[in-house]
Amino acid sequence: MRHFILGALALVLLAGCATPPPPAPGSAASKIVVMGKFKGIAVGAIRVARENGFLTAKVQLSNITSSNQTMYYRFAWLGADGFPVGDEETWKVLNLYANQATFLPAIANLPQASDFRLEVKTP
Amino acid sequence: MFARFSMLAVVAVLASGCANTSPVLGSKNINYGDTKAVETVTNEFGSTDLQMIAESMTRSLAQSGVLRGRPVVQVYDVKNKTSEYIDTREITTSIKTQLMKTGTARFASDNTDMQSQVDQLKLQNQSGLYKKSTVSKTGNMIAAQYRLEGSISSIVKRSADYKDVFYKFSLQLIDVESGVAEWMDEKEIRKTTER
Numbered sequence: 001m002r003h004f005i006l007g008a009l010a011l012v013l014l015a016g017c018a019t020p021p022p023p024a025p026g027s028a029a030s031k032i033v034v035m036g037k038f039k040g041i042a043v044g045a046i047r048v049a050r051e052n053g054f055l056t057a058k059v060q061l062s063n064i065t066s067s068n069q070t071m072y073y074r075f076a077w078l079g080a081d082g083f084p085v086g087d088e089e090t091w092k093v094l095n096l097y098a099n100q101a102t103f104l105p106a107i108a109n110l111p112q113a114s115d116f117r118l119e120v121k122t123p
Numbered sequence: 124m125f126a127r128f129s130m131l132a133v134v135a136v137l138a139s140g141c142a143n144t145s146p147v148l149g150s151k152n153i154n155y156g157d158t159k160a161v162e163t164v165t166n167e168f169g170s171t172d173l174q175m176i177a178e179s180m181t182r183s184l185a186q187s188g189v190l191r192g193r194p195v196v197q198v199y200d201v202k203n204k205t206s207e208y209i210d211t212r213e214i215t216t217s218i219k220t221q222l223m224k225t226g227t228a229r230f231a232s233d234n235t236d237m238q239s240q241v242d243q244l245k246l247q248n249q250s251g252l253y254k255k256s257t258v259s260k261t262g263n264m265i266a267a268q269y270r271l272e273g274s275i276s277s278i279v280k281r282s283a284d285y286k287d288v289f290y291k292f293s294l295q296l297i298d299v300e301s302g303v304a305e306w307m308d309e310k311e312i313r314k315t316t317e318r
Contacts, residue, residue, distance in 0.1 A: 051186060051188075052186050052187065052188035053186075054182070054185060054186040056186065072161060074159070086224060088159055089159065089178065090159045090161075090171060090174035090175060090178060091157075091159055091160055091161045091171075092161070092171075092175060093161055107182035107183065107185075107186045108182070109178075109182065109221070109224075109225070110224065110225055111225065111226070
């Protein structure tokens with residue numbers, strides 16, 4: 001009986017440690033890279049289009065808390081081979097009021113960009 | 124024999140432990156930082172402001188579709204209407220560099236480069252020092268189709284425990300022949316310090 005309880009406990013602990021499955025390729029979640037901590041803000045829909053030869057993106061962000069939030073972000077633009085094109089972007093600050101939802105607009109640095117990653121972090 | 128061998132082994136271990144394998148030389152108080160990090164050392168105009176302005180303006184202009192057929196653009200210095208000293212040439216240089224990388228525009232010699240350009244043409248054509256076939260001929264410089272002009276202004280407000288700085292950067296692309304502004308954009312930045 002004792003062995004059974006210990007075994008069950010080990011199973012529960014192991015399940016708790018299991019990492020969640022990676023996001024499906026092409027999904028909105030697969031475009032978000034959390035750098036360390038990212039709390040209180042939810043990433044929603046992502047709209048991607050090509051306008052005048054440049055990839056443009058709009059990412060929905062919602063402050064899911066009842067206090068103002070600050071986040072740091074930058075886009076990493078990738079070529080068809082999945083590697084970065086051009087120079088790295090500078091980190092930027094975004095302030096979100098309590099329960100505010102907003103769209104983060106971005107334009108690719110070069111026409112060669114065909115995909116992107118959004119790197120996010122909260123202080 | 125065993126004692127001598129052990130001593131030798133100890134010396135070898137100690138020597139390898141002391142070997143400097145780090146590629147760093149000098150003081151540990153000096154570090155190289157991330158050039159793209161958000162800089163909030165003071166609330167004066169800083170590197171992040173310069174980078175954000177250049178990034179935002181370049182992309183907006185490149186993606187606007189105005190620059191069709193890689194037109195020649197003449198860049199003028201950004202007018203500094205703030206109370207601070209800002210090296211506005213660095214803003215135009217960054218915008219120019221980033222636009223050049225997108226491949227959407229070419230740039231004519233601007234007001235600061237023009238003298239060097241004229242001097243070089245004169246030297247090649249008038250000094251008699253150069254082989255005729257290699258000399259760049261005069262009268263072939265390409266005139267700009269557009270001129271790019273900008274300004275930066277600020278509103279600074281202070282109270283006993285607050286300092287608020289609001290920067291507004293404006294940039295416009297004007298067709299030289301018609302004088303019509305074909306594109307315009309602004310970037311606003313607010314920086315606040317609580318004492």
